[in-house]
Amino acid sequence: MNSAVTILVVDDEPAIRRLLHASLARAAYRVVEAGSGRETLAAVQIDKPELVLLDLGLRDRDGLELIPIIKAAGAAVIVVSARDATDEKVAALDLGADDFVAKPFDSEEVLARIRAALRHRLASATGAPVLRHGDVEIDLAARRVSRGGEDVRLTPKEYGFVAELAKSPGRVVTHAHLLRTVWGAGHEHDVEYLRVAARAIRRKLEQDPSQPTLLRNEPGVGYRLQVEA
């Protein structure tokens, strides 16, 4: 199924490119490499990748500038950055990046994120599937959340929260995006609404709310819904 999928690896360090190339090739992706912003733009046009692994620290351009261009070309973007800055992650996600991975990364983790990002593309193409995590099922088409076969009663906001995350399972969704879509424009900074809702959702859906496995928090960035592939 992966045979046709092309991934562009952008990093100015050849060693990193080689490393990613090897693990991606082993997962049967077609891999192309770019070492600069210029090469990236060319590769996006010529190779038409489905997904770009983008390092933000390029020598000739600010990686953030490339995100909208790549998105406009129809590819998913996963940001790979050595810089440990929350602001940068949020900025990248707001510009349309699908996810981010921090360096140093675990190859397995990178592959999992790639799968999540690609699945999102497939999902949006095929309509909403039913998502599963343990005994929890989220059926977006039926607007239904159940646990152990029984319906779980969520408030409209809680459901909106879960549904928004479920639209792109496994991917981080920023606080501002969640607040804007679920609570409405003007509430982008009311992070405590999210905290309250997250607490309630965990109480209703998690096995152990103190060690959540379904609704995961990215400190200072956003939330993600961890579902089975």
Next chain:
Amino acid sequence: MNDARPDPDALLRAATREAKGRLKVFLGAAPGVGKTYEMLSDGAARRDAGVDVVVGVVETHGRRETEAKVDGFEIMPRKPIAYQGHTLAEMDIDAILARRPQLVLVDELAHTNAPGSRHDKRYQDVEELLAAGIDVYSTLNIQHLESLNDLVASFTKVRVRETLPDRVIENAEIEIVDIPPDELIERLREGKVYVPDEASRALGHFFSKSNLSALRELALRRAAQAVDAQMLDYVRANAVGGTFAVNDRLVVAISEQAGATELVRAAKRLADALRAPWTAVHVETPRDAAFTPAESARLAEAMRLASQLGAQIETVPAESALAGLRQFAGEARATQLIVGKSRRSRWFELRHGSIVDRLVRDAPGLAVHVLPLTEAGTARTVRLPRLGEGWGSWHGYAVSLGLGAAITVLGRMIFAQGSITNIGLLFLLPVMLAATRYGLRTGIVTSLACSLAYNFFFIPPLNTFTIQDPQNIITVLVLLGVAIVGSQLAARVRAQALLAQASAAQNRSLAGFARRLTGIGSTDELAQVLCGEIGQRLHGNTVLLMPETAGLAVRASAPPGGRLAMLDDAAARWAFDNNKPAGQGSDTLTASEWLFYPIGTTGRVLAVFGLSRPDAGAPVRADQLPFLLSLLDQAGLALERIALAEEMADLAHVRERDRLRHALLSSVSHDLRTPLTTILGSLAEIRAMSPEQEDQLAETRAEAERLHRFVANLLDMVRIEAGALHRKIEPVDLAEAVASALHDLGTALHGHPVNVAIAADLPFVLVDPQLFHHCLINLIENAAKYGDPGTGITLRAHGDRQGLTLFVEDEGPGIPEGQAQRIFETFARIEGSDRKGGTGLGLAIVKGFAEAMGLGVSASDRADGRGASFAIRFPPGQLKELPPE
């Protein structure tokens, strides 16, 4: 409204007293009451109590009991000072400062030092000792007190020259040494009282019983006053009582007349009694220009005395004393005004009206105290400085007489036609011209010449000086009168103009000076300008000294290249160290040719400014002093401004350095993480060929991960120390934050089971999520590192009224004795813990991040003694209650 607020001034006075040495004064009514003996007895008691006591100077005057008392003390050798062929032995203040005893005994506080000593007066030596933190015991007779000087002289008829400013004993503890007058007279008769030869002739009168009684009363009253003042200070500092409104402001008007100093002393007494701030003001009128040297000296002396007694001194220019006083009293919001009433003739008062009467009439709400100026013969009438004082210029005579001659010729021509009265009027022209333009004498000469010419050429009998008609005598008198009145009027106008000009010039000078200073950007340039401008304005040599690494050094001078002799240098240094003027015209090191003023603001001395005359005369006239002080005030502001600007420039450098450091940090971060990513990634790809390799691979992976954590910690630490933490505070759910941290830690927990006990209804904490995440990771990792293998880690939160506390507890060796603070230091690791594989940075990062967010961290042993417990405290301000559902 709460009136029981401590008075800051009183608190300040109390605080200064704490830091400085304490002065105790043994106060007596007269010589011979046993002050020195009493002081030595008290000193001996302190010495026996273990206090380090030395005798600075004690005069035993050959009294045996006193000599016996001195014997037990360490006596500081005196310093010989050569003076006019004699050698005088004065107290050696430097030796005492070097010896640094706790208490020094100094006899005769009012003593005047030999010329060439550091200070003129012994009390100044004592003040320096006190400032150095050394306690001083001293003795004083009541008649030496400055403010009582006149009073004592008035009934004893003996005026003592050695006087002591009242402020010296204002904060001192005072012990009265008192014996009844009869006993003192008895002691005197027995020869037990030392009396200097030169004073003995006056003594018969001085030691009368009535005098001694009066002196005794004065001493007792003064001591009571001191106790009173100290009590009041205490009450104010501690706000014990009700209201102590000090609303009085006292102004004393100083003139050049004799008796001005008495006026000053009287003002001091009244100011003390009212506990009011006071100002001595001199109104500079046109008359000032005509002062004799003696009058100028008297004025300067009165102003100096006022300043010494603690008054603020001001000179205000005005057209008349009345106008000046009225304006100044209004501006200073004075409530009490003291003026002296000179013994002017009735005639004078009739003409001019009494200043006092008009003051009282014009200034309602002002209590006017009028004191008679005692010394007779001072009633110099107000005489305006007349224009062309002296005989005037040849030019004036030539012009005036020439005009007179021309009028005569013209008159002769008209005379041929008729009336002579009109011709007489014509002669007014040259007289008016001479009087108004060239002064009185030219006017009189011209009027005489004109009347003669008129008489000779126009009054019958013609061509003689004989006057037949008395009417013509009137014409001559009128011409003379016009000359006198005209010259007076013109002189007055001219004098006022000159005064206004002088005042305007001074203001212009100040404004110009200020403008000149604002444009200056460097200290060196400022120093040059200060010396040049002030030297030019006050017509003297100037020098500016500023502290450099090697001490105080000349920064600029006018004329350039100026250097200071050793004595002058010492005076400059003293002025700098003590923030007081020194040198000629001040109280200290008066032998110097220079007068030095400290420059600075807000109590910080930035530089010392020196002034001298090429002829080595007094550097500053008393009337120039306020002007000089205004100039120096501005100089101080400018210096401070430049100092601040230089600090700002330094700050800009620091910022630039920080920016570079930040860039370096990003680059290092990238350069270190990239190879680590490769290594870790490659390690993950490698498959082991044998169990041994599997172990090695696991080991290598663990080490690489440790290196990664170390790099991350190191970068965090650098960020903390560079102050480069970027904070974004938002509400965070503690349970959620802990869960994220545990998830990210993963295998680094080394299999320690984690027990989380955080209630679901706790308020959110206001922190930076990312920094807090790092805090938690480091704390939990630390617990995993030090907890014994297989033991649990507990995370629990506890809320109370003082906020919320998160505890991270392990089961390990606990915190070593006395290390609870040290373990949060950079690279601090608990001894013998190297094998634990810590980086020594984890806890320092926890502390740095936590403090950056306003949180407190602490470490202790667990209450149950099973291990260590680390706490993060969230104060109530860092909590956000849950919004209602």
